[in-house]
Amino acid sequence: MNAIAIKHNDEIIDLQTAKELGFEGEQIHLDNSKDSLEVLRHSTAHLMAQAVKSLYPDAKFYVGPTVKEGFYYDFKTESEVGEGDLKKIEKQMLSFAKKKYEIQKYEISMDEAKEKFKDDHLKLAVMQRIPGDSVSIYKQDEFEDLCRGPHLPNIGLIRYFKLTKVSGAYLGGDSKNEMLTRIYGIAFADKESLKAHMEMLAEAEKRDHRKVGGEMKLFTFREEVGAGFPIWLPAGGRLRARLESLLFKAHRKRGYEPVRGPEMLKSELWKTSGHYQNYGENMYFTSIDEVEFGVKPMNCVGHIKVYEDELHSYRDLPIKYFEYGVVHRHEFTGALHGLFRVREFTQDDAHIFCTADQIEEQIIEVVDFVDKIMSTFEFDYKMMVSTKPEKAVGSDEVWEVSTQALKNAMDKNSLPYEIDEGGGAFYGPKIDIKITDAIGREWQCGTIQLDFNLPERFALQYNGEENDKIQPVMIHRAILGSFERFIGILTEHYAGEFPMFIAPTQVAIVPIADTHNEYAKELADKLIDINADSEIYSKNDSLNKRIRTAEKTRVPMLVIIGDEEVEGKTVAIRDRRTREQYNLSQEDFLKLIQTKINEVNF
RNA sequence: GCUGACAUAGCUCAGUUGGCUAGAGCAGUUGAUUUGUAAUCAACAGGCCCGGGGUUCAAAUCCUCGUGUCAGCACCA
The missing domain is CATH 3.30.980.10 (Threonyl-trna Synthetase; Chain A, domain 2)
Structure with missing residues (x-):
């Protein structure tokens, strides 16, 4: 050759x-x-x-x-x-x-x-x-x-x-x-x-989340509703609720307090924050009694108002507020792409108010949090440090200090990262977490942003040891980024075959004949008691057809019940993931489902 | 937003050079059947052919303006 x-x-x-x-x-x-x-x-x-x-x-x-x-x-x-x-x-x-x-x-x-x-x-x-x-x-x-x-x-x-x-x-x-x-x-x-x-x-x-999401009835879009506005269907609602509740617990464990800001705030506030000048073209505005309001594109201003609700001592810091914040952003029509790019989405957003000395440990704690979640889903990801963009507020010195603080935190803990020159938020530098999806594309999901500017612009303070007034530092962060994008990526990652702990439906119950429906209902009720969702396939179809239909929903586990099962209070299991068939007593079955649902904690 | 492609039933798609009442499969409803591990049979129902305008004796089909979708660019969680 x-x-x-x-x-x-x-x-x-x-x-x-x-x-x-x-x-x-x-x-x-x-x-x-x-x-x-x-x-x-x-x-x-x-x-x-x-x-x-x-x-x-x-x-x-x-x-x-x-x-x-x-x-x-x-x-x-x-x-x-x-x-x-x-x-x-x-x-x-x-x-x-x-x-x-x-x-x-x-x-x-x-x-x-x-x-x-x-x-x-x-x-x-x-x-x-x-x-x-x-x-x-x-x-x-x-x-x-x-x-x-x-x-x-x-x-x-x-x-x-x-x-x-x-x-x-x-x-x-x-x-x-x-x-x-x-x-x-x-x-x-x-x-x-x-x-x-x-x-x-x-x-x-075949794994495209738009296709799988439609087949599994997770979400839909409709022309008459508007481009980029997802509609969550019952199955998607269940999946999302499971993710939300797991993540809620994870935040509480780490000392975050749930809060909630309003959906729109007076434009005057967006001028103070700098969003009006620097992010205005991505925002939607309306007016109420001749006063202009801006629909929030981010949750930080709301959380700043929570912080301002009381005086804080250095002893209180860090203070961590979190919210599943619904935000609206004007995206170009050509940029819209299923759940990956939408105009309304919910961020798992949080803001940490801390002292300058606490920056490093707080960043590391967030990076650990991110790692915990990404490894649970077996995602490959990388981190990018993004520096001052063209449109930015604050002095170069402050940018220099905060960018260096981010890099220090990463370097000191030997965390690898790449640099994205000019990719920062307008108020501060950030560390972006990029997930690699099923076909090698990279998606920005989580983000950790260090902000010295908004505390300054809103004149935030806390009382120091000398009873002096000190300006806190803000860390903006999201782990999933948004539920929309993250669930889109999860869907493609698993090709819709979600693991038990987030699957929209945990179990499909197939009674062999009408006489077994009662037992099926009894099982479904017991499953609800242990926080598992099930669906009974009792339609007037052949058994084979109903098993086929159930399988096609990508549910992780099927149980078939007939005379034997009703008699012995057992279930015949058909596990889609392991492709095994076996019988269990009702108690063991419920215990198994419960274990599988609870085995994951972030 | 830009370039190109596209839009017919809940879904996937047929529909000839403009020409009869726009079709099929799946899903749905009803009936028969009561089933032991991936499609039982039959009947019924389902359409402002994306929306406005226009051309024509005649438009799902041609033109035009919107809306939405797809691929990429540019922009971003």
């Missing part, structure tokens, strides 16, 4: 370049290794560009990199390119690939390049981003493109690929710029891997 590129000083160098510069190194062969796919996919992007150019001669090209999920190419054409056109482009790609054109490389000076592409504003835009005074051009047959490589030696090596999506993308990723057409694709070294990849995508689609 011939090499497609080499590895020189830890860099992938294509054969064209290696020959030119006389480099040598370990050979990279055409397989599904990271390095090989990098080259293959990059060249596939070029092949796609070649096909696009031949089908849309007016097309001008911007950039075509490889990304985590394959590759894409951004280009501009006067024609409209829709999903239906992808097949046509793929076909053209294949016909070029069959011609086995060599991919040639040559270098020209930046000035020559600017002259060569003087009518191509996209290429000129690309060149603006390239340092140095020469650029390389890759050429296959008639088609050539400005590119730094690396590329395959020949396009004939490209055989197993698929164009997956077409959409718009802003030039340079900036919404102020014009919009280009972007086509995404994927390529592999062999047919099987491509097939496996497409199957994986289909599998992921």
Whole structure:
């Protein structure tokens, strides 16, 4: 098998370049290794560009990199390119690939390049981003493109690929710029891997929380209600209530007090907090008797008012208020996505008012809290420290101090984190918790935000040891982030097969004949006594049909009852998770369910 | 918000170049059947074809403006 590129000083160098510069190194062969796919996919992007150019001669090209999920190419054409056109482009790609054109490389000076592409504003835009005074051009047959490589030696090596999506993308990723057409694709070294990849995508689609949520009747959306406003159905209501109650206990154990602020507050308050100026475009406003009110996008102001309700001593700190706070935010229509992005959602929000000395221990306590919950659900997550954003209140010094305080707390406890420059809240830096979902996407859920600004703006204080007035520090934090997003992620994580302790229904009871209904009802009542929800499948259907129906609801456990069970006060269990069937006495069965429900505590 | 695609029964989808009373499966209701571990049989019911305007003798189908959904961009819990 011939090499497609080499590895020189830890860099992938294509054969064209290696020959030119006389480099040598370990050979990279055409397989599904990271390095090989990098080259293959990059060249596939070029092949796609070649096909696009031949089908849309007016097309001008911007950039075509490889990304985590394959590759894409951004280009501009006067024609409209829709999903239906992808097949046509793929076909053209294949016909070029069959011609086995060599991919040639040559270098020209930046000035020559600017002259060569003087009518191509996209290429000129690309060149603006390239340092140095020469650029390389890759050429296959008639088609050539400005590119730094690396590329395959020949396009004939490209055989197993698929164009997956077409959409718009802003030039340079900036919404102020014009919009280009972007086509995404994927390529592999062999047919099987491509097939496996497409199957994986289909599998992921099956877990989509919008689909599963509909099938399980967890939630719905309705056009007449409005975009981004979820409607929680009974099954979703039960699941959510279980999560809420577990989390309530967890907060109480850690010294949080439940409080509740109003849904809307006078705009004057939002001006004091800075939300009006810095977050106003995401807020909804209304007026009552000619006074303007803002619907809360966050819960902090309400909690500040709770804090202000009485005087505090340093002995009282830290004070922790929590609330399942319903917030409204104006999201762009295009951003809405099932439960992941909505316009009304409930945060598991809390605010910790503490002294400067307590910051570190409080942050660590919250990080531990987060870890407890994430590990219960077996989620992988990572933490990001986000720094001062463009729109921010407070002085640079305060930002410096608070950002450093966050980093110190993490460093001292050897907690790994990444930095998100400029990603902070307008009032302070934050640590974001990002969960990786079933198909590798990352979602921001929990957040820990350190705030010196709102206490200042609201002139909060407590009495110090010398009976002096000291300004407290506020920590804003959410663990799940929002029930909506978190339940969406949970749904995909478990593919709807929720564990017993949060499942909407714990047990499905299937009586074999009408004569067993009474016993079924008796069991259902006893289950309610131990806080378990059940459903009786006594409809006029065959036994097999009812078992099938019950199974399809993804309930963790089925119990079948007939004459034997009624007689002996037992149940026949069919465990969906372990796929076992066995019999238990009524008492043992109830004990089992109770144990399973109570085995989780945050 | 931007680019592109889409919207027919509770759900998943048919519906020809504009042309008879808009169809199917599942779910639902009713009846028969009373079942021992993944679909018993039959009948019935269910539609402002997303909403407003327009073109036409005639619109689910064409045009237009909204609304909503999907993919991505940009923005974010």
